[in-house]
Amino acid sequence: MRLLPWVRMPAIWIKEGGLRDFGWSNQVKVSRSTAIAALQLYIALLTQAEEKWRDDGCKLIAEMTYTRLMGITGLSRQLVAAGLEGLVVAGRIKSEKEGRKCRYVFAGYDFSGNWCKLPARPLYNVLQSTHIEPFQMFQKRSVCELDALKLFLYFAFARDNKTMFTMASFETISEKTGVAEKRIPRANAFLINCGLLANLSREHSEDVKKKEPNKYFMRGYRELFTGQKAAPAPAA
Template identity: 35%
Template sequence: MKGMKTWVKLPTAWINAGGLKAFRWDRGQGANNIAALMCLMVIAHHTDPDTGEANVTYDTIEWATGLSRAKISGGLDVLEKLGLMERRVERRRSTYKLAGIGPIGWGALPAKPLYAGGKRLSFLQDFNLRKATELNALKLYFLFIARRGRDTNAANISYDKIEEYTGVGREKIRSALSLLVTHGMVHVDHIPSNVNKFGVSSAYRIPHIRPYLHQGTSAREKLELTEAGEDIPF
């Protein structure tokens, strides 16, 4: 996709404050909440990192997500109500500004590698907005973006903490993870547990962010890449 970067900055202070819990599968709002997170992803992909202004239209969002215009409108209403986006209408044209853009408090969100054929987000094309698992998967994905460690390139987080930050019950986390893994959005690494020397814990890695940095990467390889001046999403 011409002009789009490999990754973009996503404001994450609201995620770390538990904001994902507001996206619930109840009161008939499940579909709109899924649409909201889908729209948020597209808006972030088109946001100027300095101003927060997003150069995006309904047509762009429709192509990227496969959402109807009615569902896009519902999703944008959710984002605006939660204060994650500002919307202005000027001369029959809407402009969007992502809240929280700044030099700190952001996570690296994959962008260009997620698109197929230049305009469509592959991961979202099979979403029908009728399954809670779709909402839960998006919530986990945004959480992993926010909690990704710079040193490990993965989110080292327990099921208890996932539930605490997202509101997704433990019994529903596995199915949400399976959806992410199946679509290549997350890799699960198993690492020695810090609690039990005989146990293992899971780390969740975003494959499109610094793919060379994983459990098997040496410190020297990381140093060489840094010295080479590669654009690294710390």
């Protein structure tokens, strides 16, 4: 499958605070290393998904083996299994099996709107496009890594489609993601270090007492303006 510059990601669940379902405490739906694996798999599946028409409309579907997902993400088989189950529990995907084939259908997808752009091809290693390069820095052991993935998905959701960057205050980021404001700087630093963020900058206000929100440039932000066509509707 040819990787696209960017792919469509369902957006309503992030708007409604669905990222809070992934956390470090045992009170959330998906926790700790399983939550990290789940969000990495969500990103990986999106980059490989295709729009397909069914009787109940246009669906976003990824057909992937565990082995392929292990190669893309660097996760163990155990974490792939746990992460996929976490996505099902959180209501982000539905899993279907047909023989040995595994099919993952994204929940909340609306091809006519309510989606946002997620970088796809730029996330992969340049030469072979076999794995998502920034994921190689993840150890799956710290809340900082989970925070970083939640912020990355939020930045994709919150970006103005007319601009190359996302602007958001720490207060808003915390409200939508569940990441405490005091942990956001460290998560941003991790995003920069692993390469999921290409740049982070702040505009200086004339009012020295006023703090302007940061500008977040995701990896592959320049390719977010490359065209992509929707799947053709089935013949009547």
